[in-house]
Amino acid sequence: MTSTPTSQFDAIATLEDAGLRITGQRRQVVAAIERKGGGFTAEDIAAELEGVGRATVYRTLKLLVEADLICKLALPDGTPMYSASRVEHHHHSVCTSCGAIEEFRDTTVERVLRSLTREIEGEIVGHRMEVFIRCRKCLDSPSG
Amino acid sequence: MTSTPTSQFDAIATLEDAGLRITGQRRQVVAAIERKGGGFTAEDIAAELEGVGRATVYRTLKLLVEADLICKLALPDGTPMYSASRVEHHHHSVCTSCGAIEEFRDTTVERVLRSLTREIEGEIVGHRMEVFIRCRKCLDSPSG
DNA sequence: CTTTTAAATGATACTAACTATCATTAAACT
DNA sequence: AGTTTAATGATAGTTAGTATCATTTAAAAG
Numbered sequence: 001m002t003s004t005p006t007s008q009f010d011a012i013a014t015l016e017d018a019g020l021r022i023t024g025q026r027r028q029v030v031a032a033i034e035r036k037g038g039g040f041t042a043e044d045i046a047a048e049l050e051g052v053g054r055a056t057v058y059r060t061l062k063l064l065v066e067a068d069l070i071c072k073l074a075l076p077d078g079t080p081m082y083s084a085s086r087v088e089h090h091h092h093s094v095c096t097s098c099g100a101i102e103e104f105r106d107t108t109v110e111r112v113l114r115s116l117t118r119e120i121e122g123e124i125v126g127h128r129m130e131v132f133i134r135c136r137k138c139l140d141s142p143s144g
Numbered sequence: 145m146t147s148t149p150t151s152q153f154d155a156i157a158t159l160e161d162a163g164l165r166i167t168g169q170r171r172q173v174v175a176a177i178e179r180k181g182g183g184f185t186a187e188d189i190a191a192e193l194e195g196v197g198r199a200t201v202y203r204t205l206k207l208l209v210e211a212d213l214i215c216k217l218a219l220p221d222g223t224p225m226y227s228a229s230r231v232e233h234h235h236h237s238v239c240t241s242c243g244a245i246e247e248f249r250d251t252t253v254e255r256v257l258r259s260l261t262r263e264i265e266g267e268i269v270g271h272r273m274e275v276f277i278r279c280r281k282c283l284d285s286p287s288g
Numbered sequence: 289c290t291t292t293t294a295a296a297t298g299a300t301a302c303t304a305a306c307t308a309t310c311a312t313t314a315a316a317c318t
Numbered sequence: 319a320g321t322t323t324a325a326t327g328a329t330a331g332t333t334a335g336t337a338t339c340a341t342t343t344a345a346a347a348g
Binding site: 166167186202203224 | 333334335336337343344345
Binding site: 072074076078080093095096102104106108109111112113115116119120121122123124125126127128129130131132133134135136138139 | 216218220222224237239240246248250252253255256257259260263264265266267268269270271272273274275276277278279280282283
């Protein structure tokens with residue numbers, strides 16, 4: 001038995017707990033996200049689910065981001081990508097060659113933020129950190 | 145005599161050194177950026193410089209980003225912002241209330257990246273970090 | 289200085305990633 | 319089953335850019 005990284009039922013249950021209606025479309029979006037390995041775009045999902053309107057896809061992704069069930073991040077040029085969340089308080093590595101997105105968890109990032117509390121005027125309410133990489137697969141490929 | 149944080153002549157000289165032509169439009173975009181305090185959008189610049197075409201504004205901003213003379217960053221919702229660079233290897237704090245953007249320099253961030261070298265599969269080629277805050281001015285204002 | 293030439297510009301149209309509107313549909317509570 | 323109100327989808331609009339290409343102009347050459 002393998003682990004269930006992001007269970008559809010978790011996501012659906014979380015939406016339900018938030019007082020939202022569980023519609024067929026929302027189930028389909030959640031299921032489509034689970035089928036994706038790394039990152040994906042909103043248009044990926046919209047193209048895959050022809051029976052679900054584009055507006056609904058965007059609305060559902062926004063709900064999932066707000067519920068911390070998925071993350072919205074950006075490539076170096078600003079192109080938005082989404083990624084299913086597996087662990088809390090993580091950050092992302094993004095391969096600039098193949099677009100693969102991985103989560104990583106590093107407590108030192110949290111330590112940096114605490115040290116910034118002394119350095120930054122004002123109250124820290126959030127942060128974003130992305131590390132851009134050339135992943136092992138791309139480095140090992142013939143085009144190296 | 146006050147310091148010249150980002151001198152127009154620096155930016156123009158850098159573009160010139162890169163073998164680019166120094167046009168009136170590029171001078172105007174650089175001058176407009178210098179007049180801005182914190183962050184700004186491409187449309188801010190385009191609206192301010194009616195004599196310069198929108199496409200040229202976007203093209204020039206891209207050149208300046210590539211030359212590390214300005215940074216492109218994003219608000220929590222992904223809205224892109226630009227900010228003139230004053231120091232190297234810095235990161236940004238963005239006030240989620242008033243949009244003020246400040247640079248900060250923290251060597252611990254660089255230390256985190258070095259520690260990630262051991263944790264992340266692949267080669268780190270870049271990173272982005274933004275800290276979202278409520279700035280002192282907004283915290284101190286009546287609406288607190 | 290004038291000529292040359294290739295880079296830069298601006299107008300226009302286009303794309304990507306959303307967001308607003310609003311009539312219609314359907315969860316889910318009773 | 320009936321009611322209510324959230325959710326949907328079609329459409330149009332917005333924001334942030336990019337592509338095309340005829341025209342202009344910086345700057346190198348003569």
